Amino acid sequence: MEVKADKIHRIVEILRREKENWNVPIVTLMSQTDRDPFKILVATVLSLRTKDEVTAKASERLFKVADTPEKILKLKEEEIASLIYPVGFYRRKARNLKEICRILVEKYGGKVPDDLEELLKLPGVGRKTANLVITLGFGKPGICVDTHVHRIMNRIGYVETKTPEETEFALREKLPKEYWIEINDLLVSLGQHICHPVSPKCSQCPIEPYCDKRGVKRSR
């Protein structure tokens, strides 16, 4: 018990330090310049199955034209689609985005709700997106589990779970609350630079001493 608590404490400490040497992920980048929950919500919806750089450019293009629910609602679906192209699923996302804005304006006075259950009702918003808005947009405690967090937490043996949702609930049980908000960012950084889904660079990994090396061959 004490060993595990100490383990995660050491891991977080190392990753905090190491992250200084790495390129910051898109959402971290955004959070430094603009913590508007709405922009974070939109950018996160756009980021689904899409690389950071593409997402960044797409959201910039969109926000230049419309950066509030009211403004985006006035755009046609095709206009939104052409602005956010070429993110993956751009048609579906354009449709979802407009519907999200309509709901925000009609039900929430144009504001993004800071409640997990309410966020989950929005089309195209799942647990990962909702929790990211909670943590990054509002600075409230939440645990955002994407493929990186799910993969790495299992690889190092901190949890043993099949799905990202299971991972989220397991982490809510055992991860010290002081790390909830930042754990996603730290593990995504590690995942992008070292602990890749395929062929992780274990010899260069700063937390290698704390890793059980489970699922190194392939774990998603």
Added chain:
DNA sequence: AAAACGGGGGC
């Protein structure tokens, strides 16, 4: 639990 969604970029 697994498939479908959908397009660009890397190798």
Added chain:
DNA sequence: GCCCCAGTTTT
């Protein structure tokens, strides 16, 4: 050409 990418929804 084939595989990958800060997932969500439907079957």
